[in-house]
Amino acid sequence: MHLPHYVNTFGAAMQQKYGQKVHKLTINAAFTCPNRDGVKGVGGCTFCNNSTFNPNGRKPPGVLEQLDAGKGVILKRTGARRYLAYFQAYTNTYAAIEELRALYDEALTHPDVIGLSVGTRPDCVPDRVLDLLCEYRDRGLEVWLELGLQSASDQTLARVNRGHGWAEYEEATRRARQRGLSVCTHLIVGMPGEGRRDSLHSLARVLEVGTDGLKLHPLHVVKGTQLAREWRRGDYQPLEFDDYVDTAVAMVQQTPADIIYHRLTGTASKELLLAPDWCSQKWAVLNAIHDRLHYASISRAKGAA
Structure with missing residues (x-):
């Protein structure tokens, strides 16, 4: 498997750069x-158990460790x-600017770290945060x-209790990209009540505003979440493997070649994952995406011959 033949992957883009x-x-x-914490809500998103995304546990060691x-x-x-220091768990711009600077600076003291990737919510990127990130960008x-x-x-x-809407994303993205900051947009495939058409519509809106990178995740049901309770009641039906692969392939095919895919799937540990089972099988998903893109490429070539 060699996805960069068909997708502008983050790894290939960094290798070239x-x-x-x-x-x-x-x-x-x-x-x-x-x-x-009560500012927007207390329950968090219905699908959120950050242990799924954070391999370092509830009481993390120091940044350099x-x-x-x-x-x-x-x-x-x-x-x-x-490496890039990827501040991932929860909302990594949600603190005083002095605290953010201290944490980011600490990560950048590592001799092998050449930059930052900062994960956050669209409603948590005030101008002072964007200006701080620009300082690092301007240092090369x-x-x-x-x-x-x-x-x-x-x-x-609203259904997943996200606590923000499209408008906050659009506004934050425009402010960031006006400063020349690279933006990677996270999209979840299989959100409650959504199908393939909805995911493609989300992609189209994101592309219209402009983005530099994309990260796709299948929605998975993990322990300790409201979504898990909905799933047990039969109120949420997880995506089938083929539905996710087909949707991801369609999204890749509709994405301009200069946009970098940072991720094409996401996984959860078997200790936390409830459904669907295939969300623990990263390479099976990636191989299937590669194969369908490969066959689509062959079909186009034959059609043009």
């Missing part, structure tokens, strides 16, 4: 979220020796702002 492999190392900096631990794993797995560092949109439908976002 830096002449070597560059990998993200995830960091849990113990942030919270306005949708959990996490980076060293992640480096050891990635070096053995891929051979990458340069690789900087990505990762915005969790999930769906362009306000109805869907």
Whole structure:
């Protein structure tokens, strides 16, 4: 399998830019979220159990310790020796600017870290945060702002108790890209009440506003969430494997070639995952996406012959 033949992947883009492999190392900096601490809400999104996305647990070690631990794993797995510090768990711009600067600066003291990738919500990126990220960008560092949109439908976002709408995403993206910051947009396929057409509509709206990167996730049901309770009651039906693959392929095919795909699927640990079972099988999903893109390419070539 070689996805970069058919998809502008993050790994291939970084290899071309830096002449070597560059990998993200995830960091849990113990942030919270306005949708959990009472500012926007207390329950969080219906699908959210951050242990799914954060491999470092509830009581994280220090930033540099996490980076060293992640480096050891990635070096053995891929051979990458340069990294982005990926602030992933919860809302990583949701703090005073001095605290953010201290955390980001600490990560950048690691000798093998060449930049930052900061995951956050569209309603948590005030101008002072964007200006701080621009400072790092202007130093020649690789900087990505990762915005969790999930769906362009306000109805869907309200249904999952997201706590923001499309307007906040559009406004934040425009402000970031006007400053020249690279934006990676997160979209979830299989949101409650949505099908393939809805995912393609979300993609079209995101592309119309403009983005530099995309990250796709299948919605999975994990323990300790409102979505898990809905699933047990029969109020939510998870995506089938083929439906996800078909939708992801269609989204890739409708994405301009210059936009970088940071991720084409997402996984959850077997200890947390309730459904669907295939969400624990990352390589099965990626192989299926590759194969369908490959066959589509062959079909187009035969049609043009």
